[in-house]
Amino acid sequence: MSDGTVAENATDADSPFAPTIEPWWQRDDLGYREGRLHLGTADLDAVARRVGTPAYVIRAPRVAENLRRLQAALDGEGLDHRIYFAIKANRTPQLLSYLAAQGLCGADICSPDELLHALACGFREEDISFTGTSLGAADIEVLSRFEKVRINFDSLSALRRYGRLCPGREVGLRINPDRGIGYTGNDMLQYSGIEATKFGIYLDRLPEAIEIAREHRLKITRIHFHAGCGYLDRELEQLAEVLASSHSFIDQLPDLSEVNIGGGLGVPHRADDRPLDLGRWAKTIADAFRGSGLTLAVEPGDYLAKDAGVLLASVTYSERRKDVEFLGLDAGFNLAMEPAFYGLPCEPVPTVPRSGPTGRYTVVGNVNEALDKWAVDHPMPVPRDGDVIALINAGGYAASMRSDHCLRGSVREVLLLD
Numbered sequence: 001m002s003d004g005t006v007a008e009n010a011t012d013a014d015s016p017f018a019p020t021i022e023p024w025w026q027r028d029d030l031g032y033r034e035g036r037l038h039l040g041t042a043d044l045d046a047v048a049r050r051v052g053t054p055a056y057v058i059r060a061p062r063v064a065e066n067l068r069r070l071q072a073a074l075d076g077e078g079l080d081h082r083i084y085f086a087i088k089a090n091r092t093p094q095l096l097s098y099l100a101a102q103g104l105c106g107a108d109i110c111s112p113d114e115l116l117h118a119l120a121c122g123f124r125e126e127d128i129s130f131t132g133t134s135l136g137a138a139d140i141e142v143l144s145r146f147e148k149v150r151i152n153f154d155s156l157s158a159l160r161r162y163g164r165l166c167p168g169r170e171v172g173l174r175i176n177p178d179r180g181i182g183y184t185g186n187d188m189l190q191y192s193g194i195e196a197t198k199f200g201i202y203l204d205r206l207p208e209a210i211e212i213a214r215e216h217r218l219k220i221t222r223i224h225f226h227a228g229c230g231y232l233d234r235e236l237e238q239l240a241e242v243l244a245s246s247h248s249f250i251d252q253l254p255d256l257s258e259v260n261i262g263g264g265l266g267v268p269h270r271a272d273d274r275p276l277d278l279g280r281w282a283k284t285i286a287d288a289f290r291g292s293g294l295t296l297a298v299e300p301g302d303y304l305a306k307d308a309g310v311l312l313a314s315v316t317y318s319e320r321r322k323d324v325e326f327l328g329l330d331a332g333f334n335l336a337m338e339p340a341f342y343g344l345p346c347e348p349v350p351t352v353p354r355s356g357p358t359g360r361y362t363v364v365g366n367v368n369e370a371l372d373k374w375a376v377d378h379p380m381p382v383p384r385d386g387d388v389i390a391l392i393n394a395g396g397y398a399a400s401m402r403s404d405h406c407l408r409g410s411v412r413e414v415l416l417l418d
């Protein structure tokens, strides 16, 4: 809007508007129908008007579709595999129960409370994989009660504590492959490879881990590594390097039956991102482990959940400051922290785009922090006060990382089943 005010006097005749260029994020179950944004069969503007904003909306069947696509790719390479959904990405109980009931995947968890939560949502003990960090004695005590949970220890001290409490059990080791991977090389998304990180046991200390296991008659049957988050095709060569480096560990562990390559598979966040080529991804893995006899485990979070969800917010105001047009929403970065923390945007998209002029906006939230920005210089049809905006890619690490900062954490949640 040229004068910086929200156009309160425009008429409904201005809507609906059919975008002439197909948005990059549009797909079969997310896009405009007759000028209104739909996720599955749900009209998102109508959802917002009924439940209020801000609101997380997640479409469970999309998560299942993402899972099936992953399974098909691994099957295509003849890989014996297990998939665990990293519930740290989205722990909405109804979604987890839906997934548990479908039996399509297990759950990857990282804390005792996540363990109890996964059980409460219907995952069986034997379908749960635990990989946590900085574990204290109290954590180990809780874990010791669940013999069937597949636990991967990421430090010598945790392994020792567990060995003392539960001698003779099977365990996994989280190793540090000393190579990292992440969305467009973003260092903050890499869990290994830049400098010493807190995740996993490095190769130089593997002999000590083996000795601790021997002392407590622990059998090391799994190795695990998670080298970073958000990788796409351009990072697949890095993935090959990460996988190759795991062989120095594998060669020293004769009882291994499973290698868990963690999560980290990314989804497009920007117009020039392409979806991960799962065929290439699965082949990269098969090339690394073909003939090894090891079961492959993978524990994606983002890949399964992120593009299945949106965060709905309402426009609160529009106002020019210096030469910047600000567009305010009733949802702040505390409801989806990845854009501010990691530069992984949740693109603001009008649920009912208006015809007429387009403006360029710095889209901001309602939290008193300068980093509370959803987008900068972002082109959008000129909106009005109360219009509903969908922040896409909010199905992963949004609700699960939500904070109550400024007491702006109150938010509705809607699970779509079709």
Ligand SMILES: Cc1ncc(COP(=O)(O)O)c(C=O)c1O
Residues within 6 Å of the ligand: 086, 088, 089, 108, 131, 226, 228, 229, 230, 262, 263, 264, 265, 299, 300, 301, 302, 303
């Ligand atoms: C050990 C472990 N596994 C799996 C994941 C899931 O990662 P993503 O959501 O990027 O797939 C994470 C994320 O931090 C992790 O730390």
